[in-house]
Amino acid sequence: MENIEERKYGVRKLEISDKSKGFIELLQQLSVCDSVSDRDFENRFRELSAVGDDHVIGVIEDEASGKIIATGSVFIEKKFLRNCGKVGHIEDVVVDSSARGKHLGKRIISFLTEHARSMGCYKVILDCSLDNKAFYEKCGFHNKSIQMAMYFAHN
């Protein structure tokens, strides 16, 4: 049973054709995101592809509908601290509202943390609301500190 689920809801890297599979609409469930033009999407996709394993976006495609129903990204920060160590930063994790309860979020997080580990990171971090703390604890994270933000007026 696990193997069937594994195949059905496996995580793969974002592909350029995923724009037409609802990738942007999925992100809109997370935060402000107008529709993105094909050109802007392709430019950003190529910018991220150029850094290779230093920035990876995972997605789960629902085979039945052909839609992207879960995603999350991780990028690798290179430091001088920790003996020139590396840190994985997880961002923009979202599961389609119609696909909750299938542990897809956990699959995405596992894919991203394993990528960070394989890149030699000494830790992986993320910011989340207090509401999501318990979910990330189940994924093996613990609360470390607080996040501060400053928004710029030009956007």
Added chain:
Amino acid sequence: MENIEERKYGVRKLEISDKSKGFIELLQQLSVCDSVSDRDFENRFRELSAVGDDHVIGVIEDEASGKIIATGSVFIEKKFLRNCGKVGHIEDVVVDSSARGKHLGKRIISFLTEHARSMGCYKVILDCSLDNKAFYEKCGFHNKSIQMAMYFAHN
């Protein structure tokens, strides 16, 4: 008076010669960091230089002693969210313990946030302990969420 201080404690970008000016020893005040070999330092310096304005490390050098007495870094994350928006991530901010009270931390943060703004970021974020919340509020930040972390055993 402000101009004299400005010249004396101006922020500039990290240079490869800053290793011999106590840059790594300064980082050791923040977190675990063994001594870094010249070769490892130069390799990491070149890796970061290769991404140009996407990863900037600011430093303040004390003219009298020739030592680096404050530093902080910012790197630019490129998203699909927020209409292919960009976010500045501030990391590894530290002021030498002998140079506290001169508002050097504020100068570093101002340098890093201005860099993020000039790069077209819609926000700049950082993680800190509860103890440093008031400092970052004075710098114009507000508490947004919590940070979760997972440490890997291989380090």
